[in-house]
Amino acid sequence: MTSTTAGPAVTNAPAAPTAAAAVALHPVPLGASRSTAGFWFDRMQANRRQALRTGYEKLETAGNLRNLRIAAGREQGEVKGPIFMDSDVYKWLEAAGWEYGREADEEVLGWIREITDVVAAAQAPDGYLDSVQQVRGKGERYTGLHWSHEHYCAGHLFQAAVAVHRSTGETGLLDVAVRLADHLVATFGPGRNEEVDGHPVVEMGLVELYRETGKQEYLDLARWFVDARGHASIQAEHGADPTYFSDRVPVREATSPEGHSVRAVYFTAGAADVAAETGDTELRDALVRQWEGMLASKTYVTGGIGSRWDWEQFGDHHELPPDRAYAETCAAIGSVQWTWRLLLATGEARYADLVERTLYNAFLPGVSLAGTEYFYVNALQLRHGAHAEEERSVANGRRPWFDCACCPPNIMRTLSSLDAYVATRSETGGVPGVQVHQYTTGTIEAAGASLRVTTDYPWDGTVRVEVERSPGEFELALRVPAWAQGASATVAGTALDVTPGEYLRVRREFAAGDVVELVLPMTVRVVEADPRVDAVRGSVVVERGPLVYAVEQADLPDGLPADDVRVRVAEVRTAQAEHRPDLLEGVTVLHLPVHAALAAGTTPLYRPAGDDPAPQAAAETQVVPAIPYYAWANRDLGAMRVWLPRA
Template sequence: MKVLSFFSAILLSSAAFAQQDYPVQPVPFTSVKLADKFWSPRIETNRTVTIPASFERCVSTGRVKNFEMAAAKSGKFCTTYPFDDTDIYKTIEGGSYSLAEHPDKKLDAYMDSLITIVGKAQEPDGYLYTARTIDPLHPHSWSGTERWVNEANMSHELYNSGHMFEAAAAHYMATGKRNFLNIALKNADLLVATFGPGKRGVAPGHEIVEMGLVRLYRITGKTDYLNLAKFFIDQRGKKAYNKKSKNVWENGTYFQDDKPVVDQDEAEGHAVRAMYLYAGMADVAALTGDKQYLAAIDKIWDNMVSQKMYVQGSIGAVGDGERFGGNYELPNATAYNETCAAIGNVFWNQRMFLLHGDAKYIDVLEKTLYNGLISGVGLDGKSFFYTNAMQITNGFTHADAEPARSGWFTCSCCPTNLVRLIPAIPGYVYAQKGNDVYVNLFISGTANLKVNGKALNIVQQNNYPWDGGLAFTINPSSAMDMNLKIRIPGWAREETIPSNLYSYQQPAINKVEIKLNGKPVEYIMKDGYAVITKKWKAGDKIDISLPMEVRRVIANVKVTDDIGKIALQRGPIMYCAEWADNGGKTSNFIIPSTTTFKPEHNAGLLNGVTVLKGDVKQVNIDANGENVNTVNKQITAIPYYSWANRGKGEMMIWFPSQVKNISLMAQ
């Protein structure tokens, strides 16, 4: 199978077309071969379990049937939401990434059969939206009586197009086939003919068409697509809302539509929509040089990271609207934390890094990736969380807090979003800019790239995230001048997050150590990277020791839910206590300041994890319900991402370090 050499999971190179682009470029994921024990099995599970299960569920739930009925112009839309079309698109996108790395004739043929069905559902002018095409006189209730009239609200017509563009671009770049790409281009040309200056104007209700149009621009060089992406972004803030209303729908903040994007300075509204908007703004800023966009997303990023992110990297605290709350509004019992929002956060932070070359964006990406994102998929590859809880207690479980995983959902945007994210992980490991080669993620494997036209091979060996020992063997084709920039994670530089939202209670005992060919090496720290500049020769080896201490994390006092509490972190991994390891209950632990935690790796637990064990206090009530006392107890903490793989029960991330008051509740 032909795989185009410039294929990248995150961005597609457009050097031939664009006058400017991201200053830093990712190394395409097809140039990075993983050979580790953490990500490689997950990518393989995604290939062998998640992708087939997603395709099967698209059939069994009627998503494929919707396209068949649209082609026949007969029947009744048989699923719940007008954006259900996108679950097929996203699964094709994930399948394409998988196909690029692991040729599979059966998968290739099956995706072609689905693409044929999709193509038959497309109307002659390029319109593709089954919720209307099946029965134009009786469309979905969210769709509006005519095309586009409800797009600014809930029709999701442009949202569907955006995901189709993303999937068609991935399929074309993976296979070289134009069958899906031609469908997408026909739809995109309809959008160009319909929207723009002097035509129809709308701020897309659910963003992603902007990112999708940029993808098509990168493939075709057709500036109409880039211009339309910018046009859609610039339409925000033009609709008349009741600006004084505190209702996020009435004042437009739910849609990020309350003011022009260049005037926005807070992460607001529906968290997934927001992430896709900010990622689209980054794309357009990179390709057009729009400094106002750049200034706006810089401010928004600062606001999110300093006031609106949970300790394990999740965002979107409020279930009512799946949205960001106010500054420091980060409740635990009612946390929402949609998995799609975590995925969007990874997309956006990768782009922010490519704009600025600063490790702080990869620090946030890593925090999200290893914690609040992969928590969204079970270890079996076919069970999922839509939301990601911060605590589950038997005494009180909020309606939005999912205590157990599900096979799929009526709204299954999260499972299919994971399908397309997981196989793209290798594309986040390395990046480059001229003589600068960035090492962003620590995953064993090999990478092949070129620096100023000269071949370079990098071999990475480690047991991350369980061990802080990192080894890199540098193999240029001949002696090469290069600046090797290895990210020193924020967690190893006394930053649990690049803001004062969370911090470590005590400084680390050990320091980072870096050696070149067995000897300490001189380097400078710049933007979170250890920069080693030299003429590299084949076989040069860098060894880094990152101190994997168990750290106590505390929150800013403005996060009222976490006052007097601590969370546990080791390396990039945030920990929780789950019922299965702690006698069925986790909500009654107190972790004194004297507790020392011992890490123990258990290869047979949860597909292999390092757990933390320590002696703590447990609050108990006697059998008569008349006496309360504390007893010594050993607590076992597991990685947050791995919870809820052994049934339903209590889970906690934040623990009191002392008790100052007790509220009594009779059953």
């Protein structure tokens, strides 16, 4: 259990391509990319100190670990919970693994060993492992693979095992994963069982396990799964609608994601891993096209995806309601995973832009500031008097756990590995390079360089990168977000050309102590949607830096319901920013001039329309604070809106 192996040299980070992979960029390992203070560091520390421990306890109280003990014959009784209960254990283990990679911790290692022991004990002699199926299925396996999540649980186990192995060097969980993967290889594929799991993720897991072990058959099986999907075989076998399962159109032909949003983006993320390791540029280009389709008509302004509550699905093109936004936290995480892989593959800044937007505005709202309560669904509007009739409704506020608890440990593993999304390294024409994609105070050791990043991002737009050690000539690339019109930069005091939406590339023989300073203007921006997004017609969103803002009832005076806030765009541009260290663990609020909607309560629901739209709001201007959307629902829960109708 505590033995270690060398294994192939793979970076200690998620989705770390092999040296032979067809990628432009390579991740920087956890520990070598290290946040040390500031916005994300605080979230990561809350995750490490609070959430990880709470999660460990929840796995016991919710029954996940008991299920495994029952499967292992260590305990009697009936397994409980959804069929994919094991996956919560694995996502938590993955989080614990990355946490150990950030910084060694004996208590965390003890938990990992303890739970690994339970997982290993539950595994069948031939490698099969799925506690709920083992107990409830009474010997049956893979008979309802479209719903059983057997490969899904395996995929999460593989990801966990890789994280634990990369971070701790211990092979206990990896051995379990390899036995299960060998069983899958023996069981599935051409001429064997040719079904695909209803819920992708095994593709990512198998490629990572290939990277960790060098076993080609894992990559081959992942590639086979990628191309086996999309031919409506689930419908043929089980009569189920293929769209939901990303099984209607082959991934090489798809132009826009559809169906269950988490399934869709986990699948494309796995396909991107396959494309990278096999050098399959046709597949990569198809994934880029599909990603562009998602951005063109199926992405919320927050980066959130999946607009439909029913079946947690992508909607039609431009179907993006703010009030009934589903925008599942797990879908945001899957989008980051997919987008990150396209960034590695291509090196294009637009992918890092979406990662930023999604992390701040679609992922982070999913967790409370304390780090221990969660939104499953991330609506962009909550009306006054909304009634919470479903567990997942935002009208319940964030909750400590869910019957279907996919989101909480998914958030944990993402925060635990977040440092890995900060920077990458490259080698172009013999010149080493470091690319900084996300801005956080900390240190980056990569490509022979040692960098110290200092910033108060996202509150302030100045990013200072000091080269503490240089390998001689190298290229430092800093992402300039597409929103950062007017950005400027200097290197060692000399001004540089800066183009928003591209990387600022500084290639030179850096001297120790050289500083590159990038200044991203933190102006208040007002954004509207393509007019085909009917649900937000006549409304705008306020942004500042990478953050989407919201108005929340807790900040509004009596007599001004959030429902009734109206704005004039020219006034919004003048909103003053103020950093409030005392508020919501420190946020920059925008003092937003707003108007109250005219006494709507006295009108009938439908009424004659005037030739021109009637005045919607009172002339009088009130100034109210807008807060970053991610921070809402951390005080008294009340009405909230991101999209603000024009007065």
